[in-house]
Amino acid sequence: MDKTISQDDAPREVRIEPYEGPAGGWGSARSLVEILTREGVPVTGAAMLTKQNKPGGFMCTSCAWAKPAKPLTFEYCENGAKATAWEQTRRRATPDLFAQHTVTDLLGWSDYALEEAGRLTHPMRYDHASDRYRPCTWEEAYAEIGRELKGLDPKSVVFYASGRASLEASYMYALLARLYGNNNLPDSSNMCHEPTSVALPQSIGSPVGTVRLEDFEQTDLLLFFGQNVGSNSPRMLHPLQEARRRGASIIAFNPLKERGLERFTDPQSPMEMLTRSSTRISTQYHQVKAGGDLAAITGICKALIAADRDAKEAGRPAVLDHAFITEHTHGLDEFVRFCDGQDWAALERRSGLSRHALEGTAAVYARARAVIGVYGMGLTQHRRGTETVRMLANLLLLRGNIGKPGAGICPVRGHSNVQGQRTVGITEKPELAPMDKLRELYGFEPPMEKGLNTVEACEGVLDGSVRAFIGLGGNFLRAVPDTSVMEPAWRRQRLTVQIATKLNRSHLVNGEVAYLLPCLGRIEIDRQATGPQSVSMEDSTARFHGSRGVADPVSPQLRSEPAIIAGIAKATVPANPRIDWDAWVGDYAKVRRAIEATYPKVFHDLDGRMFDPGGLAKPLPARERRWETDTGKANFAVPGGLEADPDLPERGGEILDLITLRSNDQFNTTVYGYHDRFRGIDGTRDVLFMNRADIGRLGLRDGAQAAVETVSDDGVSRRLGGLRVVAYDIPEGNCAGYYPEMNVLLPLWHHDAQTKTPAAKSIAVRIAAEG
Template sequence: MSSRKAEPREYHGAAGGFGSLQGIARIELKERAGPGAAETLYRQNKPEGHMCTSCAWAKPPNPHLAEFCENGAKATLWDLTSERCTPEWISRHTVTELRERSGYELEMRGRLTEPMRYDAGTDRYVRASWDEAFAAIGAELHRLDPKSVTFYASGKAALEPSYLYAVFARAYGHNNLPDSSNMCHETTSVGLKKVVGSPVGTCTLQDLDHCDAIFYLGQNPGTNSPRLLRPLMQAAKRGCKIITFNPLREKGLLEFIDPQDPVAMLTQKPTKMSHMYMQVKPGGDIAALMGVIKRVLEIDDEAKEKGLARTLDDAFLAEHTHGFDALRHTVENTGWDAIEANSGIARADLERAGDVYAGAKNVIGIYGMGLTQHVHGSQAIGMLVNLLLLNGNIGRQGAGCTPIRGHSNVQGQRTVGITEKTKLAPVEKYRELLDLETPEEDGHTTVEFLEALLDGSNKGFIGLGGNLAQAVPDHERVHRAWGEMELTVHIATKLNKTHLMPGKSSWILPCLVRAEEDMQASGRQTVTMEDSFSHIYGSIGKRKPASEQLKSETAIVAGLAKATLAHRETRNPKLAWDEWTGDYARIRDLIAHTFPDEFHDMNGRMNQPGGFYRGNGAHDRIWKTDSGKAEFTDPTVLNACGIGEADGRFHLVTVRSNDQFNTTVYGHSDRLRGLEGTRMMVMINPDDMERHGLADGDLVTLIGDAEDDMERTVRGLKVTPYRLPDGCLAGYFPELNPLVPLWYHDKLSKTPASKGIPVRIVKE
């Protein structure tokens, strides 16, 4: 091995700029989306256009010429590919053969065109008709105990099919309705609701125009939500100070060139984004925020002694909060040595961050899965809220808490009834409007579904989109059990790895994408979705469907429900599946009657520019908590990882690449990190490489170090030098999911703790 220390990889450009345009062009050349692609992108995220199927960022009332980002364009072009994955092609291969292909190769085959069923005798998927599929699936669901079946939703389906999906599940007889938020932001739904009474963020898009400081934790906008970069850039330009905490130095939070700014593009002069950038240890955000709060309290105490303007808002604390004294006691009795050791950040830097908070009038906290995907992620969210509450930075203009959601309608699905928790379902409205008596028992989360899968009690699975088997932890155990189910049904647009783990009866039902025209009995249909700021938008597709055999998600859900419930001796005439399919406005009327405070006049408001706001109690300082006030929380740990440090142990952070959205991989370029060509790599800092006798390009195995009896390994990973905190590794999701134990999840939400996985590294 060379005695010279390896140089860490990095991207020497800025986020955005020509690199973003080249990334879009590369996918267009690959997918050949054809004539009309430019028009489709031009209409994306605008009134009377279709809403992006990528992230859940807001659609402004006054859109730019191009209201899409690099990843949003990639998602749309990926959907509109000219390639077709036909039954003829699929049936030429056994499922066993197809399973050897990567997820990227499978999706590159293009759009699914017709329904297919699995033939176990030949180990192949074969062509089927819709009537055959609905009848067979309905009969199988009737045969199974409803409580042994899971209805999963990926987060992309619009409000209309989501509402019907929840009704179908409860009419069938269960509340097993996990969705993709269980895998990412369920910690927000539980943790944020506990402290401010709202399961979603408290800000609106306009608040970003009025903040003086942003504390930004555990989220990478350059890759995961690039349309956020422009408002962040505008905030930075007007003097707002962005304080970033993230184990990785992400380009989108360092510098950005707006592709829609001709001067910036010509000069290639980027805007500096973060005022401070601190590479916190995995799970170290609790300690880091403790240090910031400690400094803020010191500043306030000094001001109080000198009779100067205070940092703390005593009137707000007295009227609107509960539990501050317990937090103050813990902060004052926690030493700086412990804070520095658990956060990996120097005291001086945390004090500087505290100075920024104390000097700002309005502060917004923005966070992503770097906070939520930890064993103590709920406590990390609580600490961020603690900081914001000190000066009343929730419930006023320019201030609040903003989780960045992933899938485009994952928040909306929960809003309209996709939840495993009975207390969150509109049970009384179901009874009043639909004569529907719903099951009283809670259903299961995604983790609980997997536990039931492993013990053999879960017999059936319907997936409304997604690639769940790849997204979950503990691949080896879960994948072995997946094919033992009696029934697996996949509503999908492209072939993926989960489809290749068929149950004894297995079906693939191809659906329209959001940009495609959805024609039903009453004409072209509009669907709706909710963004991260609780705004609702209409979306209408105008592209010709990839196949005449495709059905909408709404039509598929209604077809399954009708076929399943037809086996009941007593029919419910208020479950009007055909009428709902024929005219989605009737579903929206039903949503409006089910949730009148939030969705009144839904049909009349859904196409207004900027969407309509369904409201948020915490935004108006209405605290729907047990105490009726915003709750300070007293942390019990300083690091959110569930397993501490030990000699030779690393904590692994799983990340997405610049060429990826969740489990969908568009290519093998991670441009914004300077990484190309492979996803089978592990990022490690040069000092740790030297300590472990590793060289750039060495092949290593990662071994799970979760202190249980299970062996978890991923082999063949290429060592890649990268700027990371000591003891931290990074690698790609979902390739490294086999290292996550199923039981290793947030204490309250059961969200897998994929941002601090204990592992050891062994040279091959």
């Protein structure tokens, strides 16, 4: 293997041509066979997949979509199968790899090549003199990490969680941080759905969605905003297909036409596969401009309010649900004044949609008995992301579409347990953690000072106030904004510790003392003192599920995440007679009993019921129309404005809005390959999708090389070149490129005003030809 390039970074043939097939179908089947074969698990991997997302089996390590009580024969999707093959690959990143390659060499590898090196097998310590990772013992690692942490101010240490760790590991991790003395517990929620966690409590008193899987069987209409179901949560396509077959409408709002929201062929249907037939998913598809959802939803609300007023004057039945509004809501009058005051021309300009389209959506909505509002990061990752989520809640409240069968608000979460981590204490906000219970159970004084979220942790790295970073999974440094600014500052930390299954770029940019600790994957059998262990997690619909590993560990040197957390805790925090870390590691049921004791209103017999078909339901007061808000009712909210970026220049001319995207051959920062089938891109990720009119207006051409530069006045140059221009069906004034490569263009300060979630779906840029 060459010292500066991986075998998986060899030159590839680039093909760019439209893909005409549906989501699912033979394309999905071929992709599954390809990755199982490539990772060397064509037989064992296929056998494991039969146990994925099944009661008594293991929960998918990819997305957090709901697990049904009556699973399909194959209860996994293309990306879920890729995640399983990726984890259970036969490739190994042994100490020999690190003996052959310096860290500087490895930094020249692509994201794909680093992870394709295989599973990590031994604990490693970075040696600055040789610029190599060298193997060490677990005892050595724990001892030095503990010494370093004891010598640091607790306020200077960050405990990051990626969103894949189990409820058990997450509870232990949050407890470790608070015993150590801080609430510096940022997680991947800070980068994606934090606006949900802030907006929904303000609107309906719940930090999560109100929809259960069974609501999809009763709904008349689904409104989709900024969520690419075909790539990010493909198992949802089955209930969407069933909803369409019984006559429900689906209206999609998204800048790009995503194939999963257009057509779907069920790979589990022999008839559909043989006939190559497909189901049309969206009955209407509106290509809203980047950052235009707030204006679009406002327009729908304005049209509904006007239609209700007209109906009253004409003596027709009301359009709004006035009985629900009177009994259950607060603030309607101010919201009506806001909507009435909006100019249709301004709404059309900002949303990119016509008044006719928005009024047409309102008319369909007005006829529907039960409506679900589904959304993803296309709503949340904006400067006004929190306000946009509240506007969607406003829309649903106007006709009583929260708290009845077949209706509700449905944020689609990413990582498989990112919602569950918050439930058991991974939060930087002390008011969201049961500090009184922790004090009572464990006899210590929990820290009450607000901790650091993701953006604040990055700011602390830049100004030097953050001195250590512990990463429970993930690829933090690759996922955050301003990567070209962050990487040099990252090296100034005293300590960096990464707990991981496979190698990624975050493991190669190190502090003065750096450890890489390999952990068991969720699919592997976790053998502890009392025998094989099970873990639990929460899906997007607030149900808890158990998971049992089915494969032997790839190395005897691996430790489970709970074991690693306990090892660091024992070396770092004073012994506590009320916490037996070893007993918890020996029997995870004891951790679950601790979770139940800490959250008695949320968990009831988690240990006994987590393998119930369909999972254990988390209480959702808003689902029962109990509003745990300051007013005691659901609240209508008025946004501060409709501009996605109120402090930046008006778009137009040479300034475009850049949207970051995932390929259907990746999950978050994990790149499974270079084939974005649905967008017709094969062999490269260095592309920039543009509207043909913008290409011509800016003097470019389809297939030309271009560079993108961020528009900002902070004195920092943010530029990415070597991108191939691809003419694509995207709104004029918008362009798009792949995440995480485009993060170099995303300023750290460019975030949601209330939550500091990076605004990655609307970045002001200029584009220029190269060569």
